[in-house]
Amino acid sequence: MPILEGQGVTKYFGGLAAVLNVDFRVEQGEILGLIGPNGAGKTTLFGLISGAHTPNHGVIRFKGENITGLKPYQICRRGLARTFQSVKIFPNMPLISNVVLGAHFGTPVRVKPAQADEQAARLLEFVGLPEMVSKPAKDLTLVDQKLLEVARALATKPDVLLLDEIMAGLNPTEIAQAMQLVSKIRARGITILMVEHVMKAIMNICDRIIVLHHGEKIAEGTPQEIASSETVIKVYLGE
Amino acid sequence: MIVTFLDIVIAGLLLGGLYAIIAMGLSLQYGVARVLNISHGEFIMLGAITTWALRTAFGINPLLSLVLCGPAAFILGFFLHRTLFKRLMATSASPGIFEGNSMLASFGLLFVIQNLALIAWKSDIKGYSYLAIPVNLGGALFGANRLVTLGFALLIGVAFYIFLTRTRMGKGIRAAAQDPSTAGLVGVNINRVLAICFGLGAAMAASAGMLISMSYPVNTAMGMEYTIIAIIVVVLGGLGSIPGSFIGGFILGVIGSIVTYFDPGLALVAYYLIFILLLLLKPTGLMGK
């Protein structure tokens, strides 16, 4: 049974279909890429999975349970976390507090303050940020803010992590580091679903890829299949 | 004399005309300039009291006062926006923070205006009589002053509609309401448009005050109730929709008239119940985005 799946997922904003009749499945332990031209509906789909929006039609199942229509905090506590395309850290709080909050509230289990602090410190190390920095998060560089968001999401002990364009705006060195981080996260047993425009990253780390265009799924397969698919090439180069 | 349902509806439309103007004024300020101006009612009060003062001191015809007070209120509103709210836009870190700060600033303004009026005119209730001649409409009697009020409400509404759709400035306002940054890109002088909207909102409030003073007594504490009514109408019509405020005003006026027929003290309570219903069922209102 896939750890995350959706059937017929559809979302309208006004009269426009942002996501139209999308079926998808994510197997446990895999890294699934989600690509498509701008406006294809990728971030909307993320929002539908995370609970930020409710689908007009369709069902989304997580670990076998129907999570359609649940609120984001409920979905998070069941083990699904996400990062945001426009980085949404808590700007006026120190780094450590950003992550501590995830540790406290992200799981159904009660966590003692000392434990939360310790978990947060270890996670900051894991993503490559200096621990215990009491600088307000807004003073960080873009890269570090993205890493912070990942650490915060990991603090909620997810089984599935949604990464929304974490490599956007990074230079090649930083992209390589990010790719390493993604592999490290998968090595911990976390399933990853990532939206990305950086093709090198997608092709190298993803096990499978789904392609969206105008809200619909137009292709699905391994990186090799996708790279050689005529429909995909047309969509990216044709228009 | 039997009061028919039609009488109540007509009375409601007369009231609704007033509500439509004050709501449109607030909608301009919040919908376009993004200022939740809770001192809106104080501008209404100013319009009402200066009209009373000019009438009692110099015998000036209230309708003439409208011609004087309206532009004066516009200038005051324009000036306030240029000095106070424009600076707040610059110092606020985000639109959300600006909305909060401008609301707080208008809260301060409420107390400044109300207390200045208290110092000038004390707190007793004042009134004057103008055009209190009964007019026979389909068997029921209505004061000519009320009919003039409705006439003016419709006039202002239509004039404003033409202004918004046919003039260049009006189109600029609509553009700014939709998308301020893009409007700036296509050559709309955003700062001027926002200040004009704020000034227009103040002018509408003062005009409504003048009209109110013709038919009802006035005092320095009357503002807050009208602010609340304006807010409820704006929510009913839909936050950000100026036509919605116009229609919503008439709807609420009719409802108010019906409720007043049964129990005069419950009109505001009824309005609040509608407010609560809206929040429960459709917060975006009738025509809101």
Next chain:
Amino acid sequence: MNNLALISKNFLVRGAILLVGLVVLATLPFYSSIFATIFLSTVFMYIVLTLSWAIFSGPTGQISLATAAFFGIGIYISATLGNHLPLLLVVLIGGLASTGMAWLVGSLTLRLKGVYFTIFTFGLLELMKYLLLWFEVSFTGTRGRFVVVVDYNTVYFIMLAIMVLTLLTAYWIRRSKFGMALQAIGQQEEAAEHIGINITLLKVSTFAISAFFIGAAGAIMATRWTYVDPYIAFNMNYSFTPVLMAIFGGLGQLGGPVLGAIIFTYLEQILITKFSYYYMLIFGIVMIISVLYLPNGLAGLTLQWRSRVMRGKYAHS
């Protein structure tokens, strides 16, 4: 001295000062004038109102204008029940009634966009006024009520107790994970919800808890006015002044609202005797100036000044 010893010494010193202060305040009525007792009761009241407002509206940024409504509920509870029930019970019920109203208002409006909450709380005052007026006219046939008389020392002690409770609650919330979560909600609500924070429940609960102290304060202070009616009990000044005090004092520290409350209560005392309308006018102007030029309030300014001085001190090391 190593770090731990330094921290605990700092904590002990602060704790000792607070304790001494508390003892002084608790014994004050026995050695000072009636005027001082009454004046300090008013100071305590404004500290309670201002802090209660700041507990919710400070971190979340959602501005409540309902303080006067909750205060008025407390007053009316006192006016109706004060002659039938023991005083402490009346104060407690006043607080609980406020909490109940806050829970209702919060549940209705805090799940929507922020502006709805603010405008609903703004109108709540007039609504309560009209409801009670209509009720009194239609049912009880009275206009206004007489409140049970309580001696000013009792008022002082109860007000002091409420203030201490409010301070402790504000302090505890601030330092707990809930206080952090409230900050997160105020800074980035969508992200807060996505890391497992039930934002609506947290907002409504905090709002309801903060309202308790306002209602309790209203219940005890009502005894200072022998006669109340809806116009006296529901007065927009009690929504405005606490916000002014909090903004001016500064929301970043706990001491900010307290400082603001003390300053403006004192100012009000001086001005009200000489210029009745003028003092509210001045307060209105100060509010506008504070919003324009004092984003972090007075407490924020002193913090900036202190850090500049500190930097200067270490510049030579």
